[in-house]
Amino acid sequence: MSxxxxxxxxxxxxxxxxxxxxxKAEVLGVILTGNLFSNDKNSRNVRMVTENAAFARRIYSTIRKVYGISPEVAIRRSSKLKKHVSYSVILASMQLINKILYDFGISAFSEESSNRFTKHLKRVCCKKSFLRAAFLSGGSISDPEKTYHLEISTRNNVCAQVIKELLADYGINVKIITRKGIFVAYIKEGENIVDFLNIIGAHSALMELENVRILKDMRNSVNRIVNCETANLEKTVNASVRQVDNIRLIQSVMGIDKLPENLVEIANLRLEYGEASLKELGDMLHPRLGKSGVNHRLRKLDEIADQLRDNMKRISVK
Ligand SMILES: [Zn+2]
Incomplete structure (x- = not known):
């Protein structure tokens, strides 16, 4: 199940x-996201198509209760996959459609949209019902494991704007794009999607999405830590390889025992423990030395090796 x-x-x-x-707010949400505002002038009906039987039942009974109208219901099974069923709740006659639209001050099949219907969306309870119905009828949400995306599409531009404004009051960021004459109001941020599900009352789905978000966050931060540690390890290994090379050079050109006393011990330790960290080397010294002290001595060895290289170059040029 998606x-x-x-x-x-x-x-x-x-x-x-x-x-x-x-x-009424629910009927409004369904009607505005149905195909009422279709460009197809021949299909003068309102058709709400859904794959969800419970939703089809709900629209049917709500319209019947509020307006005393019984819509037609059509069930279609796709020929290939018998399991795939879609339900259409249809308001077939203009008389029925107008009865409902008149109530909301909406003009059917008109290019122009008005926002007169917003007078039915003053109360918080109605705003929530409207948004829930609009999502049920024209909405979809992506699997949060893959991506965070929730959208509601409508052929009515005012409806898309109203959805955006209603949700802005809840601090939810909605963007609108047009796809082939259809207005799509969408939400991208995971946190905003959680807030939206909370408003429309999808509390179990919300919990599930939160779980996915927590797991995703954990996975990301574990990856970040691993990457960071790998980078640090690489840096340490590179530095150690350089130090060992330099100490070997010193050893072959002048001998380690010619070094100042405080460098002899660290040079020998580094040769013996190529993979030890600065802290580990410091712990092996007598007396013990901190990380920065060890680093300082190793850098001195680097400098001595660099000087030896310079001298060798000068001699070979002569
Ligand atoms: Zn209400």
Whole structure:
């Protein structure tokens, strides 16, 4: 089952806070995201298509309760995959459609959209019902394991704007793009998607998404730590290889025992323990020495080796 289906199944079980006002807000959300504003002038009907039987039942009974109208219901099975079923709840006659639209002040099949319908979205309960219905009818959400993306599409540009504005009040960042005349309001940030699911009442889906987010975050920070440690290790190994080379040079050209007393011990230790960290080397010294002290002595050895190389170059030039 896709994450979208999971969220929608849960939303269909959410009960409305106040039947009287919220039912209308729900019908409004469904109608504005249905195909009412289709460019196809021949299809003068409102068709709400869903793969979710519970949602089809819910729209049907809500429209019947509020307007006393029984929409038609069509069930279609795709011929290839018998399991794939889609339900259409259809308002077939203009008379029925107008009865509902008149209530919301929306003009059907018009290029122009008005925002008169927002007067039905004043109460918090109704805003939530509207957003839930719009998502149920025109929305989808990606599997959070793959990516964070939630969208609601509508042919009504005012509807897309209203969704954006309603969610801005909750601090949710919505962007709108147009795809072939369809307005798509979408949310990208994981945190914003969690907030949206909370508003529309998909609480179990929200918990599941939070779990995925926590796991993802953990995986990322573990990777960051591993990468960082690998980089540090590489740096340490490179430095150690250079130090060993330099000490070998000193050994062959002048002999380690000709070095100042404080450098003899560290030079011998480094030769013996090529992979030891600065701290480990410091612990082996008598008396013990801190990391920066060890680093200082090793750098002195680097300088001496560099000087020896310079001298050797000068001699060979002569
Ligand atoms: Zn309400």
């Amino acid at each position: 994450f979208s289906t999971l969220v929608k199944d849960e939303l269909c079980r959410v009960e409305l806070q106040h039947d009287a006002c919220c039912m």
